[in-house]
Amino acid sequence: MRAGLSRARGALARAAQEHAASPPGRLRALRSAFLDAHTDAVYAELTAGRTRGLRLPELAAAAEGAFPGLVPTAAELAADRALEQARKAGHEIDLGIFFRHVLRSPLSGGHLIDTLLRPTERALDLLPGFAAVGRADLGSVRLERRDGVARLTLCRDDCLNAEDERQVDDMETAVDLALLDPAVELCLLRGGEMTHPRYAGKRVFSAGINLKSLHAGDISLVGFLLRRELGYLHKIWRGVRVDDGASWYSPTRAKPWVAAVDTFAIGGGMQLLLVVDHVLAASDAYLSLPAAQEGIIPGVANFRLPRYTGPRLARRIILEGHRIRATDPEARLVVDEVHSPGELDLAVERSLDRLRGPAVAANRKMLNAAEEDVDAFRRYMAEFALEQAVRLYSVDVIGKVGRFSTRATPSPD
Template sequence: MTAAIASTPAGADLRRAAGEVAGAAERAEERLASLQSPGSRSAEQRAVAAAVHDEVRARRTTFMEAHAAEVYDALTDGRTRAVRLAELVEAAADAFPGLVPGAGRLAAERGRAQADKEGLEIDQGIFLRAVLRSATAGPHLLESMLRPTSRALRLLPEFTRTGVLETESVRLERRDGVARLTMCRDDCLNAEDERQVDDMETAVDLALLDPGVRVGLLRGGKMSHPRHRGRRVFSAGINLKSLHAGEISLVGFLLRRELGYISKLVRGVLTEDTGRWHSPAIEKPWTAAVDTFAIGGGAQLLLVFDQVLAASDSYLSLPAAREGIIPGAGNFRLGGATGPRIARQIILQGRRIWATEPEARLLVDEVVEPDRFDDAIEAAVRRLDGEAVVANRRMLNLAEEPPEEFRRYMAEFALQQSLRLYGEDVLDKVGRFGARRS
């Protein structure tokens, strides 16, 4: 906590309230420690644990509703520093004991299967919902997440020189002014995990920062997976193997993905260049090309692109409700594209939309036969290579997705998605998935 806050009456009130939360959290941890580990608890012990968590989480919620802006100011030196999500929750654990789990407890949880976790990320969800709901802290955090990552800044000189980046999940190549991002997790049908989120954000940052790039293109690469060997695939959505293993985190995947590279596709990357007074964000138009399928997170991605092409034998689906989770900002964006009825059919009922269906034209700009797909993609990319495109897409995005509306949605998403990660139905599904793989 900063000295400036500690020296004010409001600071004294904050310290007193934080101390009460810390005491309640310590007592809760002692009670939980007397129980079996989460995966081994009896029904009676699970009920006791739920009651313990409910009591202390109610205290955390009340504290953050009253003090979110003060807490955030303390962690960011009065909003003078751009702090990313992971750094923010880590700093909160140090400065306000008991408010969010510390690094040691999270590391211990990380090594457990999803069903064997205590659900500590729910406390991060409580914290981040309050931060994002704050009229001062929320916008500052969203802007901080639009800054280029340190990894991208480190790689930028080499990329501007060579025009090529190879990562585990993504290949980025600049050719003829086009940043060509190819998702290349060929073994898992481009199913997303934290590695891919990091690689995608790095690639998007580089494409936006490189002055030689005018337009971006995203496409899936050819697969080695037995079911689709040799075929291009856009994305199979969230990596269920990683989810079962407890390797899909709220902060490192679910929130970073939405507030990081996907937001940058919409709003651009923020820089410190004072010469960009007319627009501090560097924005560029983007095209997506769908081969075979775009499932789950892959379908979510399509909703932020300026144009989408699909091969005629491909389909889109967003089965998050059946998987038990919330499809990112898909609920926020999909209805605007399809209308509320079809959006509910897709999200709540798992409806699959084939590229050749009339309803697909609400989500796809052009449907092309596979043997003509490459040529159609090149023609589509050239259509977005115009001087007025960036200004017009900026105004379209401002009208269709006002930042304040997005912030309010993401605030509630932070909590609801954290709860869904530990819902009994989700744990049952990922447990059965793990058993099938075994």
């Protein structure tokens, strides 16, 4: 087997050099064919027989070094990253091919999914300080532990909590800290007060992906689009993996989550609601998933939303951009409680009290296991890795660059 992989490795490297100046489709077909035959052997070599856990950028870098021609070089990716989206060469599509094949494999993809559930180094470094004082200001997310509740406040008041790579990193760190701290019983997600003239002094949950960053070329496949879904969103749903000697019982540490929606939950904000246990909304709030209108895929919402709304309404929301007002009857499919803005604070505290108790986490775990099979999630993410990469470089997405490049903040309307 090793001899066959070695020969194939050499053939791939030679083919990559030969077709370096050819249209990209030729080399992509060669890479895909190579991975069709050798994904598990490649992944095993990169991870020392699946004994090492490599995160997405580390895995891509290791593949570049061990299998020349299999993925774009670091120099190619860096050159693309320095450009606006419309001027990039599209090397991330080749990363999408690589991660699609890895995630499609139950063996390799399963190991990668587990690896990405582990806490980040940043969170492990910050954990002693957070456990001691119960507070952490991560930049775009503030975290406070009070009465056993980890309160995560999204505080990008400069852009209505529109999410970029900085916020993805801060959110994953905050989720890790909340799940790892033994003094935390349950968790709350809420948007902070904004300084934007239109929403000054008002809480806003999330304006979704930062479209200005996307079209400026600052939203990457690995650092945002894959990391977000396979990182903090999946950790909220399934828990963070820990090595604490209790793996005979459970390798993950999970807790109940509540989300409170003020003003709006657009795009990624609405996606967040699909992984928490209880959702409250102000009566003047609304929800939407406009990704298809922007030319991209709304993360794992296509996989999860139909469970809540049924397939017909899910298609209206995702394909047609249908907006749901919190007071609409159909809102009750994704929102548990609706209150006037002045009553929301008290309602949030009541909902937190109802989710306390030693058996809540165990029952939550079993409900989530019944609702979402991890292998089905893995298979979805395999296809998402490539489809989203292709979308990033599609003509309709590139054509929107001018529309967003001059905006200081995203427009929720």
